[in-house]
Amino acid sequence: MTENNKKGTYNPPLKGVVVLEFCQYLSGPSAGLRLADLGARVIKIENPNKGDLCRILPIKNQWVGGDSLLFHTINRNKESYTANLKSQEELDGIKNLIKKADVLIHNFRPGVMAKLGLGFDEVNKINPRLVFAEISGYGNSGPWAKKPGQDLLVQAMTGLMYASGDKDNAPTPFGLAIGDILCGLQMVQGIIAALIYRNRSGKGVKIELSLFESLLDFQFESLTTFFVSGKKPSRSAVNNAHPLLGAPYGIYECLEGHIAIAMVPIENLQETIACPGLDNYTQEMVFTHRDEIKALIADHLKSRKADYWLTLLREKGLWVMDLKDWKRMRAEEGYQKMQLEQDVNLDNGRTITTTRCPILIDKNRLLSSKSAPLLGKDTDRIKVEFKLKNLQS
Structure with missing residues (x-):
């Protein structure tokens, strides 16, 4: 019906x-x-x-x-x-x-x-x-x-x-x-x-x-990569969300709450959150130094609440989202x-x-x-x- x-x-x-x-x-x-x-x-x-x-x-x-x-x-x-x-x-x-x-x-x-x-x-x-x-x-x-x-x-x-x-x-x-x-x-x-x-x-x-x-x-995406390279994908040591993607892709704990960060250029992220040490890395290093970069970001984001970071990052149009459990999701106007x-x-x-x-x-x-x-x-x-x-x- x-x-x-x-x-x-x-x-x-x-x-x-x-x-x-x-x-x-x-x-x-x-x-x-x-x-x-x-x-x-x-x-x-x-x-x-x-x-x-x-x-x-x-x-x-x-x-x-x-x-x-x-x-x-x-x-x-x-x-x-x-x-x-x-x-x-x-x-x-x-x-x-x-x-x-x-x-x-x-x-x-x-x-x-x-x-x-x-x-x-x-x-x-x-x-x-x-x-x-x-x-x-x-x-x-x-x-x-x-x-x-x-x-x-x-x-x-x-x-x-x-x-x-x-x-x-x-x-x-x-x-x-x-x-x-x-x-x-x-x-x-x-x-x-x-x-x-x-x-x-x-x-x-x-x-x-x-x-x-x-x-x-x-798993066609990951398997094709494996078939071509012969190398098994390596999970990130920090905040893994996809073993084939570089930093900062992952879920990050904040002082209160968590945020998800998707494909965000490192330079843009650094300009927004001013993470100590992050300016030592370039976009070309997001795969080769993935775990180091993510560890820096993870430590820095714990200093403020999720809402604070979300406001900053969204003002710049960067791909971020707060994490919702089902109760919070159902309360959202978009869901309803x-x-x-x-x-x-x-x-x-x-x-x-x-x-x-x-x-x-x-x-x-x-x-x-x-x-x-x-x-x-x-x-x-x-x-x-x-x-x-x-x-x-």
């Missing part, structure tokens, strides 16, 4: 597209979430006993209506259809549902869908126009195929942890499930491209993507103007606040107040609507 859609003036771009989501946890469901935001009808195919295991995966031990808050966050605006895929009768019902779908997404381990009789070759015979989207940890073949595809473990495999933290710190993981989320978003790109191709050619396609490949692609939050109505009468899809289309914000589904909530209705077998669940 969109703001204008309430008045019947706008239809989201994927309206009418039916997506079957055979997914667990984060990567596949995050792809389904964005497709739903863009107007697709997303039906989660879940085990009737446990459902998507994300239902029992808490973040900060927060639960809503018996399911984890994480599940509600990543599965809003979807439907839930339960089926025992080891039952031939229920599997036949799923195959009939596949006949009428446009997209199938799964993130089961390699080989699982084929063993169930739902691999690409089998599904393509059922529905030759279907887009079959498959997410794995490390690809479907090769020596890594059976490794556990969990976000932290994939971060550990890709070298990503050596981009954050200071030189003497231990490897530092992202504080988010970055691999899962990126993989889901990249899968959406592939699915939309495949739908365009399908609409031109009449043929469905198979899309394969792994968490490992997504995180490598995420973007209307990035939406309320989701739960079945128990409660509401939770979450983010909206950040994309605007013809000035329409893509909103939905529909909550994540209770396990199997939509099974009987979908069976009737799609004329599936075994109408009683």
